[in-house]
Amino acid sequence: MPAAPAHRPLTIGELSERSGVSPSALHFYERNGLIEAERTAGNQRRYRRDTLRRVAFIKTSQRVGLPLKDIREALDSLPEGRTPTKRDWSKLSLRWGEELDQRIAALQHLRNDLDGCIGCGCLSLKSCTLQNPSDELGASGAGAQRWNQATEQH
Amino acid sequence: MPAAPAHRPLTIGELSERSGVSPSALHFYERNGLIEAERTAGNQRRYRRDTLRRVAFIKTSQRVGLPLKDIREALDSLPEGRTPTKRDWSKLSLRWGEELDQRIAALQHLRNDLDGCIGCGCLSLKSCTLQNPSDELGASGAGAQRWNQATEQH
DNA sequence: GATTGACCTCAACATTAGTTGAGGTTCTAG
DNA sequence: CTAGAACCTCAACTAATGTTGAGGTCAATC
Numbered sequence: 001m002p003a004a005p006a007h008r009p010l011t012i013g014e015l016s017e018r019s020g021v022s023p024s025a026l027h028f029y030e031r032n033g034l035i036e037a038e039r040t041a042g043n044q045r046r047y048r049r050d051t052l053r054r055v056a057f058i059k060t061s062q063r064v065g066l067p068l069k070d071i072r073e074a075l076d077s078l079p080e081g082r083t084p085t086k087r088d089w090s091k092l093s094l095r096w097g098e099e100l101d102q103r104i105a106a107l108q109h110l111r112n113d114l115d116g117c118i119g120c121g122c123l124s125l126k127s128c129t130l131q132n133p134s135d136e137l138g139a140s141g142a143g144a145q146r147w148n149q150a151t152e153q154h
Numbered sequence: 155m156p157a158a159p160a161h162r163p164l165t166i167g168e169l170s171e172r173s174g175v176s177p178s179a180l181h182f183y184e185r186n187g188l189i190e191a192e193r194t195a196g197n198q199r200r201y202r203r204d205t206l207r208r209v210a211f212i213k214t215s216q217r218v219g220l221p222l223k224d225i226r227e228a229l230d231s232l233p234e235g236r237t238p239t240k241r242d243w244s245k246l247s248l249r250w251g252e253e254l255d256q257r258i259a260a261l262q263h264l265r266n267d268l269d270g271c272i273g274c275g276c277l278s279l280k281s282c283t284l285q286n287p288s289d290e291l292g293a294s295g296a297g298a299q300r301w302n303q304a305t306e307q308h
Numbered sequence: 309g310a311t312t313g314a315c316c317t318c319a320a321c322a323t324t325a326g327t328t329g330a331g332g333t334t335c336t337a338g
Numbered sequence: 339c340t341a342g343a344a345c346c347t348c349a350a351c352t353a354a355t356g357t358t359g360a361g362g363t364c365a366a367t368c
Contacts, residue, residue: 027356028356067354104265176326177345196346198344199345199346221324
């Protein structure tokens with residue numbers, strides 16, 4: 001390893017290793033406007049160091065369930081050109097915390113309803129709120145929501 | 155509409171309308187072993203009425219984020235042949251409530267961590283738990299989790 | 309200055325959860 | 339009995355989120 005001054009830009013391999021995101025995924029993020037890189041004379045990518053934080057934000061947002069499209073929108077609110085400040089990041093995190101709160105509330109609501117349904121063993125289409133979203137979850141009617149895929153094979 | 159005795163099996167159109175799931179999705183569920191149907195002499199599907207509840211279970215499970223594969227596994231625990239009783243359904247719902255609880259706990263944990271991160275504006279790769287899952291969410295490392303896709307365009 | 313690992317692009321494939329359309333059949337109401 | 343709505347199958351397509359491989363180039367080390 002070279003001396004590596006702390007401000008030297010990162011190669012894709014370094015960014016990949018430090019972020020835990022595969023190079024192919026980084027390419028993919030770039031194609032989709034989530035991150036960007038300078039190029040060397042020989043056309044290789046060189047990432048500014050704050051890209052690491054950017055990738056961290058992407059990963060974390062994904063873990064919580066946001067699609068890349070939404071993450072991109074959020075990132076678009078960061079200042080162009082200059083390295084984002086803590087305040088910039090804080091604003092994103094704050095907005096994001098609100099969504100988390102809503103998500104939690106929705107799940108708790110669902111949980112309560114499930115208690116009711118266990119009582120009656122129903123999941124009836126008419127009476128069960130679980131079956132009649134209407135409000136918090138899936139308001140868009142659109143995409144499936146996922147959670148942990150690992151349903152323990154044993 | 156014919157008199158329709160309450161026990162008459164459902165056509166795919168009826169099941170679709172009552173469940174809010176498109177016929178093509180019902181075909182898809184059948185291909186994937188989530189539901190099944192008798193056939194008329196003319197090869198049209200006729201669904202037992204409890205299929206309605208089955209579909210309700212599928213929809214609800216999806217709303218909460220489970221992939222169809224897992225839902226199928228859960229449904230496989232229902233008795234073959236006979237119409238499931240309330241107890242049968244209750245067992246599924248119960249198991250399901252536990253997963254919901256875990257999911258809520260995980261999100262709350264995440265929420266707490268986020269508070270910390272807002273304080274420092276970080277999302278730092280080293281210090282932030284949000285960046286170091288390790289435990290509850292995404293233990294499988296695998297699939298993305300999604301939530302509400304509607305990030306309010308405004 | 310050559311080797312070798314890291315990097316480049318582009319195209320094709322994988323998976324989940326369906327939708328759409330073509331081409332043909334069945335069922336039901338009048 | 340016939341018109342038209344509802345149904346059938348099969349294949350191809352969509353969208354999101356990447357991965358894999360082929361074929362070729364760069365750059366850091368011996």
